[in-house]
Amino acid sequence: MNTANILLIERGLVKLIKNPSAPIMGFGMSLFFLLVYNAGIGGIGSMEAFGAGGYLSFVFPITIISLAMGSSAGAGQTLNADMQSGYFKRLYLSPAPRWILVVAPMLADTISSMAFTILLIAIGATFGVSFQFGLLSVLGILLLSFLWSLTLCGFSAGIMLRTGQYQSAAIVTNAVFPLLFLSTTFLPRELITAKWLLAISWGNPVTYILEGNRFLLAGTSSASFFYIGLLIFSITSVVSVTFALRSAKKIKV
């Protein structure tokens, strides 16, 4: 990769490290979820439906999903600061290829989201979350999270570039938020009585990360969720990154 690209990704990461409030808040929120869900409803984990991993392993995926969301709400914080200050134009007037100006901060956001996901996985493991394929499970979870993060960050960045307003990055997070709960988030499919919720859950892409992760964790869901999840989010990642790049052409500088 050329030097300008590396410099810009580096800069994105350094900026995040200097001002990590978004990813840290995302992380704090996830940790909080993990604690309160487990404390509040963890008792039902002795039921057979939760498998050997108990409720903690069952509810763990939602914390991973919300972690990526927290980070992507702050996604493009560098991009936005640069647009506000006009510095983005200065970068635009450099020989760096223009796509990297958009991709670099997105990658930085995604990389930071991954770092916190690893931390969360480590914490989960110490509290007894089970990973049925060991390291492979961890890699699988990271892969799904990466695609999920990239999807969110790409749409956020794209919308921001098109509107020229940094507040609009949160549109994506807000739009996606309900999806977290329109799924088999807290209870396994067998225990959900509302037919409409079950129906919606099949069409909700979040279901496939949730259950895909559950397959990798305690094995309470089938492998097909994981593969469908990979497929869906590979596609959405491509769409989202393409959207972000196309937005760079329509940029309001």
Next chain:
Amino acid sequence: MIAEIQIQELFKKYPKGTEALKGVSLEIQKGQFFTLLGPNGAGKSTLVQILTTLINKDSGSFSIAGLNPEANQSRIQKMIGVASQDNEIDPTEKVENLLVFQCRLFGLTKPEASKRANELTQLFELDKERSKKAGALSGGNKRRLHCALALVHRPRILFLDEPTVGMDPVARANFWEVITQLNTQEPVTVFLTTQYLDEADKHATEMALIIAGEIKYSGTIIGFKKMVNPNGVMSLDDSYLQFVKTVSNPETSKN
């Protein structure tokens, strides 16, 4: 030989309906010190932004150093230095870091970059400010930094859009010393827009006058003065005022 900056029939209309450029054609030769004059809202910045590929034209064509900038983005950026009308600085970074980073973006190695950053801080009298955050600089020094950032890669063409706004007289004199030296020694082609006509008169030789998106005059400054007032000797300022009064209608003088 093709001009260093060649512009043919450029049109630009903003989405909100303002027709900013209505068929602008200009030729600026290599090494010239050219200034584009015109009232606020005449389309000067729009033209600069199109030439530097920050925004797209609607129709027409232009070339810089014989290249089509839209198809040679990265090559063109290495040739031109741009100080836009609004400052383009990251306020959270230190002056020195901004300069070094900009040098590195243009392909200078680390040692080269810090050497160049040093030169520029000295040239623009920013030595004392180098470890300050850019956001903490005075208005004039921000402007100096903004212009210094345009020079990191020793461009052969400089676009300066109202560069001296906010600089005190000393800073301004220092700035022109740097620019005229580049223009006479390297020689760097200068494309300047300014509202300070004394500056234009003193440093530039060629000019164009744009009003409401149309070029009303292009040629030498001396020629312009003669055209406006064939007998007497008037300053550029007075010639400009007299000329604008005669050609403008109320529509163009607003904004």
